[in-house]
Amino acid sequence: MMRSPNKIGRSAAGPREGGAAKAEASLEISGEVLAAIGVAVLAVDHKGLCRHANPAALTLFGVSELGGLLGKDMHDLLHGRQSGDPTAHSLKECPINRALERGAVTHITREAVTLPNGERIEVECRAYPMSRGGEISGAALVLTDMSAHRRVEEENLFRKVLLDAQSEASIDGILVVSSDTKMLSFNRRFVDLWGVPQHIVESRSDELALSWVLQKLQDPQAFTAKVAHLYAHPDQESRDLIALKDGRFFDRYSTPVKSSEGVYYGRVWFFRDITDLKRAEAEMSRLYDEAQKAVHLRDEFLSIASHELRTPLTALQLATQSFLRRIAKSEAPEIPTAWAKERVTGVLDLLDRLSTLIDTLLDISRLTAGRLVLTPETLDFSALVREVVGRHEEQLSDQGCALTVRAEHEIMGCWDRLRIEQILSNLLSNASKYGAGKPVEVKVEHAAAQVHLSVRDQGIGIPAGDRKRVFERFERAVSSYEYGGFGLGLWIVSEIVKAMGGDINIDETPGGGATFTVSLPLALPELAPEPGAT
């Protein structure tokens, strides 16, 4: 039985029996093939001793020459029998024995090989019986180094874990859909963003998931149209904004998934919640509009202010230049005193008008900057009103306004005298301006720990829709061409009233006209009420 098993090896001693050239050639080709392939092949004799090995087998066992393997018991090398490896096969199960004793091609088995350097590698082993003259003369072993496979498997697993982690850590909700529009995978963020219920997540049903998403959208038709379009055009990328019914906004991005050869596998959808960004954008846009409006108002104000200041200046300049011409032309005694007095009085009136305009400008500046300072003083509100009205009697009478005052009862409290005067003066000017030729009534009342001052005219009135607006800066219910001035009188009044802790309202005067009512607490804010207040 000691026949050579080396019929598969080129390095074997050659043909044993007067071999035909044809058979020899075929052996030689087999040898070349074995030498060339990367799979380890070994021939063992009937005792399981190595009789030949190809270069790949030398490499696998870590030996440099065939001599390192020849004559070695393959049981020892493969099963680690000598090392006492508890996982080693019993000899009965050994693939070599199965081949040698039963002529059976073994199932693939996994074997642990200990290399000369002590390293253990895992190999896959197939054993094929070889027979001669009807007797099993040996076996061919084919070994595959599984550690390389294991490394690739581990690497693949690592990559998958890494990709999953990347997907799960993404701030985007990610959905991967196959080329036939089946849902392949999605991350946790996708589920959270859309609030997909657990039973749908577990079902992994495309239909349920889509209907869940659609009922959340403001415009489901547009959403499905986009999806249909992209499935019809697999090459296209897309990015758009979708609005949800709950007020959120998602940035939707979709891109096709293709192999390097361009095979279309499906599509990835990314959803990112950009609600905060949209809100910030809207807020920025609102602030920009506000700033633009403020700039426009400022320009308009500068234009009105300049116009209003230049008008009295024009008269003042003409009057003084004329005065100068008269002096230059005449000898001093020739200037009549009465004429000079009248001219100087006129100049002083114009200076008064300019001074009032400048005070108004300063008030606007203080109120805008929130720097209005109030000076508290204990006083009788009714007496103050009567005094201020008295000062305006002439102006109102010039405008043809008959004046009635009802402020008989003493109302003691703590207010800023000058600011109360300013409020009433403004309201009286307003009444005479818009209610010229009609009666004006001023009334003071004390009720519910407040003093109520009303100024009622019978002028053009203010439509209900404009009553809030007239207290805004540069707002009037009628065009500024019709009535001069800054258009700021009522705004100033309203701001001063607010600073005093009160409020101002407009009602329609029965029979036409407007009634302004200022309600003030009996003391300025942050000041204790006067004990003697009645």
Add this chain to the structure above:
Amino acid sequence: MTTRTPCLLLVDDDATIRSTLARVLAEEGKEVALAATAEEALALLTEGLRPGFILLDLTMPGMNVADFMLQRAELSGARRIPVFVFSATRGAQDRVSSLGADGYVPKPVNLEDILELVERHSG
């Protein structure tokens, strides 16, 4: 119809400006016609007033200056009277040509400049 020929017609809604200009020019021996609105000015022109020139405020209640200019052009006798825009509003100068006016007099104005205009457009 009596034809009055004052040296100028001042159209301005500010009473102080009207009275001051009228008074200072009267002291110079010049007669000034006054109107508080464009409507009043048109009425005076229709009645036959023929001033040396018209000094026209830009911002007045009632009829706007563009309409005034159009209606003045309809009055055959008033068509050739020079019109100077009289305004305290910045940028008013730019409106002179679009209104078909002859020039611009800014507020405040020098009395000397008014007197020079009077001189130039008298008789």
